[in-house]
Amino acid sequence: MVDSIQKETLIGKAITKPDAPDKAVGRTRYINDMVLPRMLHAKIKRTDRPHAKILRIDTSKAEALAGVQAIVTADDTPMLGIGVNKDNPPLKKDKVCSIRDEIAAVAAESEEIALKAVALIEVEYEDLPGLFDPVEALKEGALQIHDDKPGNVGLSYETKHGDIVAAEAESDFVLDEHYKVHYVTHVCMGPSCVIADFDTDGKLTMHTQTQYPYNYKMDLAPALEVHPGDVRVMQPPVGGAFGSKLDVYPFEPIAVYLAKKTRRPVKLTFSREEEFIASPTRQPAQFHIRAGVKKDGTLTFRDIDAVLNNGGYTSWGATTPYVMMRTFTGHYRVPNVEFKSVAAYTNNPYAGSFRGYGNVQATYVTATVMDKLAEAVGMDPIAFRLHNAQEAGEVTPQGSKLGECALGECIEVAAEKTNFLARYNENAAEQDTPGRYKNGIGIATSFHNAGGAKIHKSDGCGTVVMLDDYARATVISGASEIGQGIDAVLTQVVAEELGIPVKDVTIVNNDSAIGPWDVGVHASRTTFIAGNSAKRAARKARDRILEVASKQANVEADDLDLRGGHIVQANNGVPVVKLDKMLRGLHFAGEDAELIITTDYYEPPSEHEGDNHVGDMSAAYAHGAYIAEVIVDTYTGNVNLHKLTAVQDVGRVVNKLGIEGQMEGGIAFGIGYGLSEEMIIEEGIVKNPSFRDYKMVTPPEMPEIELHFIENVDAEGPFGAKGISELPTIIPAPAIANAVYNAIGIRFNNPPITPEKVVRALMEKAGTMVAAE
Amino acid sequence: MSQTVDITLNVNGEARQVSVAPTLSALNMVREMLDLTGAKMACGEGECGACTIIVDGQSVNSCLMFAVELDGRNVTTIEGLQSPEGLDPIQQAFVDHGAIQCGYCTPGMIMQTKQLLAEIPNPTDDQIRRGLEGNVCRCTGYTKIFDAIHDVASRTSS
Numbered sequence: 023m024v025d026s027i028q029k030e031t032l033i034g035k036a037i038t039k040p041d042a043p044d045k046a047v048g049r050t051r052y053i054n055d056m057v058l059p060r061m062l063h064a065k066i067k068r069t070d071r072p073h074a075k076i077l078r079i080d081t082s083k084a085e086a087l088a089g090v091q092a093i094v095t096a097d098d099t100p101m102l103g104i105g106v107n108k109d110n111p112p113l114k115k116d117k118v119c120s121i122r123d124e125i126a127a128v129a130a131e132s133e134e135i136a137l138k139a140v141a142l143i144e145v146e147y148e149d150l151p152g153l154f155d156p157v158e159a160l161k162e163g164a165l166q167i168h169d170d171k172p173g174n175v176g177l178s179y180e181t182k183h184g185d186i187v188a189a190e191a192e193s194d195f196v197l198d199e200h201y202k203v204h205y206v207t208h209v210c211m212g213p214s215c216v217i218a219d220f221d222t223d224g225k226l227t228m229h230t231q232t233q234y235p236y237n238y239k240m241d242l243a244p245a246l247e248v249h250p251g252d253v254r255v256m257q258p259p260v261g262g263a264f265g266s267k268l269d270v271y272p273f274e275p276i277a278v279y280l281a282k283k284t285r286r287p288v289k290l291t292f293s294r295e296e297e298f299i300a301s302p303t304r305q306p307a308q309f310h311i312r313a314g315v316k317k318d319g320t321l322t323f324r325d326i327d328a329v330l331n332n333g334g335y336t337s338w339g340a341t342t343p344y345v346m347m348r349t350f351t352g353h354y355r356v357p358n359v360e361f362k363s364v365a366a367y368t369n370n371p372y373a374g375s376f377r378g379y380g381n382v383q384a385t386y387v388t389a390t391v392m393d394k395l396a397e398a399v400g401m402d403p404i405a406f407r408l409h410n411a412q413e414a415g416e417v418t419p420q421g422s423k424l425g426e427c428a429l430g431e432c433i434e435v436a437a438e439k440t441n442f443l444a445r446y447n448e449n450a451a452e453q454d455t456p457g458r459y460k461n462g463i464g465i466a467t468s469f470h471n472a473g474g475a476k477i478h479k480s481d482g483c484g485t486v487v488m489l490d491d492y493a494r495a496t497v498i499s500g501a502s503e504i505g506q507g508i509d510a511v512l513t514q515v516v517a518e519e520l521g522i523p524v525k526d527v528t529i530v531n532n533d534s535a536i537g538p539w540d541v542g543v544h545a546s547r548t549t550f551i552a553g554n555s556a557k558r559a560a561r562k563a564r565d566r567i568l569e570v571a572s573k574q575a576n577v578e579a580d581d582l583d584l585r586g587g588h589i590v591q592a593n594n595g596v597p598v599v600k601l602d603k604m605l606r607g608l609h610f611a612g613e614d615a616e617l618i619i620t621t622d623y624y625e626p627p628s629e630h631e632g633d634n635h636v637g638d639m640s641a642a643y644a645h646g647a648y649i650a651e652v653i654v655d656t657y658t659g660n661v662n663l664h665k666l667t668a669v670q671d672v673g674r675v676v677n678k679l680g681i682e683g684q685m686e687g688g689i690a691f692g693i694g695y696g697l698s699e700e701m702i703i704e705e706g707i708v709k710n711p712s713f714r715d716y717k718m719v720t721p722p723e724m725p726e727i728e729l730h731f732i733e734n735v736d737a738e739g740p741f742g743a744k745g746i747s748e749l750p751t752i753i754p755a756p757a758i759a760n761a762v763y764n765a766i767g768i769r770f771n772n773p774p775i776t777p778e779k780v781v782r783a784l785m786e787k788a789g790t791m792v793a794a795e
Numbered sequence: 796m797s798q799t800v801d802i803t804l805n806v807n808g809e810a811r812q813v814s815v816a817p818t819l820s821a822l823n824m825v826r827e828m829l830d831l832t833g834a835k836m837a838c839g840e841g842e843c844g845a846c847t848i849i850v851d852g853q854s855v856n857s858c859l860m861f862a863v864e865l866d867g868r869n870v871t872t873i874e875g876l877q878s879p880e881g882l883d884p885i886q887q888a889f890v891d892h893g894a895i896q897c898g899y900c901t902p903g904m905i906m907q908t909k910q911l912l913a914e915i916p917n918p919t920d921d922q923i924r925r926g927l928e929g930n931v932c933r934c935t936g937y938t939k940i941f942d943a944i945h946d947v948a949s950r951t952s953s
Contacts, residue, residue: 038891041895042898043882045895045898045901046882046886046887046889046895046905047833047874047882047886048832048834048873048874049833052835055826210899210933211835211845211897211899211900211931211933211934212837259898260897261835261837262897262899262933262934294838294840505897505934507896679893679939680893682893682938682939683893683934683939686937686938687896687934687936689936690935690936690937712838712842713838713842713843713931720928720931721924721925721927721928721941722924724924724936724938
């Protein structure tokens, strides 16, 4: 036996993902790779009309095709709606409201046959006038898209704090601006896919990409008239999610209808084009903001009217104001705020949840408004922000308790690391001098929930920890692995508590029949919530082990510790007994036999929002300050983002590799939002449904990334950690916009800042537009 | 039944004979007939690189190639890089540097890296970025992929 084992922490170390080796060698079986015995392949017949009455659906030619096993239309279904407003029947009967609408579906012996059959389905329509502009949709006399939705109102939100009229009277300057933010989409590399399979007793197994397996049952079952308890959710590895799999979408119940009809497993996979056309998007929005400031730089009020393009049906996108309003009330100290939003039904595609959830849109506004207000009162961008940054212990008007607020520290570090002010002033002075290339530097900050978000009455997660005879731990967690790396974090947390190597921990979290309940992977909550639950379950196992060992060795439990697979004396690390030997002894102890199996259900100490949307909805909040450095080519309009420095408040780093990966990946989303990504939708039709025409960040465009973590340990987070993986998606775009302003003196209230927009704006500024047109 | 064509090819060092429909893509052939599901279908249009395999020493988008074009050729898929001794150094570097999140693009990224390092054993940062410009990753922001390639190149080219 070893002489002495010193305490070494795993927290903050770079831990490789347990799923990475199989992914590196091509061994991982993603849902898209799965084949079940006798499995059929399904395809959906979608409409190509944004708004039309369905007069006739003729499936007879498709039915006659050899290899077709079943066809379903609305007549075969209960016609119950899914989604947030339950307004979306998986198969449409009387009319279609967007071009993604599902008319019928085919299950066949091969995907090729299913595709041929879908092409043989005939649909006769009577076109209806289309409604595409949400502002038009809200006008009196606008045509009504859904019979039971007068005024085309999908969802509306309102929150009021303080007295904006009085605050406006006290203001020395009031900014009044309009913003319009666009459609982008998740573009998961693994196309949407589901396999539905009934057993002989009529119980349903769903192999899905879902990122919320437990509430998924609740949302899916009513559309099927199946009891949610009779649905088992299996989660094979997925090719990305980013929020897109946080709701039930029509293709999932459709696969079930076909499986029910054929009594065979049915797999339904999207093509890439379908992925672009028929997946959720990020919520597009229009904002009218009025924001006041005093001469000394103190923010006085914000008054925001938001109109959201709901699209034909309602998924989570229409609920993003829930997060937007937290930003408008809490991004910097501003005591008087009114926020109103309406999501208006139109004949466009509809939005779901998407990493950053409303805060990507809202922070584009607040972070660029901060730049404009600083200039209006003649303050530099850093001093102005520091003047309005909250400090530790402050509470926002909506009741977010900011705790150890690191906003000011993030700004100071970001400014110092980049020599911000000197370069900002230098660039501003160069704006109107001759020269093709203009340098710009810009800062943006944001804040976001970092300890879950209590949007449901529970924000909990359960964990089971079991130790076997070899001191290997199995961790059954409610938290889903969607590529983001929660398995590595849970491994690390449990190994830390139990003093065993990370390789001795196995995570099981892909089967709702054994997993304990969890809300889902969203709201940057998983490291915080599932991490805490795993830590607490492991702590219970540790306590029990030390209690037993204390009796056996006749030493106080407090004087013992678990290190390196041993029970050791805490003061000097001298081993008392090997952990595996002790566990075997306990297991085979006759009448006193015991297995170490512990459970935990962690409910964070946050509040479900009350009236007026007030409540401390997250157990922690995090801030970040990011600085973008650009070179604008004034001839081509190209914005070359060559460096992004991100200073991120993280509480404490748990897995260094994981958090860096979340930062860099999130930043790539943010850059795409700011510079290049846009789903171009004209009269309800998606014009660029391909990788070629939808411009994601590719390797040559990724800038140099410099990361700095601010580690002010959070009191509630696991080992002090906060959840931060949405902030890197939120902050880059406004930082880029502010940098572009610093380079060329032009503001863009309508991302993405494409070369075309830049050239047009430069020509307008120079008064050469008429000549060019 | 549509007509099929018999082809013979070498896949990851093994001779294989398959009978394929003339319209079958190389990607679907390796995935469905050889059960080599490492190469991924992500776009089917040659735009994302997730289906990258190496044919006679040249990386290709296998979704754009017909299976019949592989007749008589040497094919390496992601499954062919690993040896009994362990992972290929590129695969190991991707694991060690955190270059894999969801992993759906990973087989294509690694195969394209194999091609890149065969052509340029010690590439500059710019050469890495250009070498991977046909491969899309939505999770990582590429930075850790670049790190992994720099690392493996510095270890294997010196």
